[in-house]
Amino acid sequence: MVRNVLGSILALIGATAAVSSPFRAWYDGRHGRYYRLGDLFTGAGVTDARATLFGSLLLPFVVAAAATLIGIVLRSRLLVAFAGVVVLAFTVLWMVRVGQAEGRMVVAGDGSGLGLGVAGAVVGGALVLLGAAVMSGRQKGRPRQPEYADQGYAGDSGPEPTHFTDPVPPPAPTLDGPQHTLEGPMQPYADQPPYPDPPYEEPPYEEGQQGHPGGQPGDKP
Known part of the structure; x- marks a missing residue:
């Protein structure tokens, strides 16, 4: 920001000096606004003909000043530098033609x-x-990083990812439901043998009941 302000001030001072220069003596007491702009591009060279105000050297300098203002507003170093090149180019061309x-x-x-x-x-x-060189120009915005969306599962007690590129950790095992191992379902007390079946015992029979060893066929209870 400071560089843009300082560069803008230098460019404005330079543009003001360039625009005001045609109203001063350029060579042998003749002001720059009296030199015809077309004489710089013809083979005849500079003549004694008097130019109109906007047909003289003032025109390219006014264009350069306008480009400087637009470049400052847009923070365009290239446009401001173009304005400086225009001023120096027409000044050097005028010196060649006068020589x-x-x-x-x-x-x-x-x-x-x-x-x-x-x-x-x-x-x-x-x-x-110089103002174009000092200016920092328009700063490009940094690309926004996508926000990480929560992709955790219900009942996930593991740590949350610390970066949006980290893989989501698997859910931690819980104690609900049967536990499994590589050899199959885990049985409780696997280190103990299963309980043996209780011995069969016949229900007690009273003497005289049907089916009892001591009863007689045909006896009624």
Whole structure:
């Protein structure tokens, strides 16, 4: 956040310097707003013809300032850097064309050579590029991790998974129902032999009852 604010301030100062530079002397006391923009792209080079306000060097600088403002709002380092490149590119192109037309390019203290307008354009473009380098740009949001859904079973007394990629532990065994081993169902008291069947005992018979050894056939009870 601090880098974006500092970079934005530098870019705004540079854009302001670039836009105000055509209203100062560029070469031999002639202001930048008097140079025709079309002369920079023709073979004839720079002429003495006077340009209209938005047909002069002011136009690319205004476009660069607008791109700087949009880049600051959108936190786009690429757009701000593009604005700085535009300012420096048109300034260098103008210097090449003036050098071809004049045969030389000098810096004189009496104002007959390069003026403060050129210095303002160069410094402004450099500040815009510096602001783009200082800005951190738009921060991309981190992908949200999916929340872990509880997949435990009823009666599960085991520990819950600590991460959404951990496998769900199996349910802990309970004491309800028969217990099983590898050899089959577990019997209670497996180390003791089963109880033997009780000995058979005939019910007591009274003397004289049918079926008793001492009774006679045909006796009635």
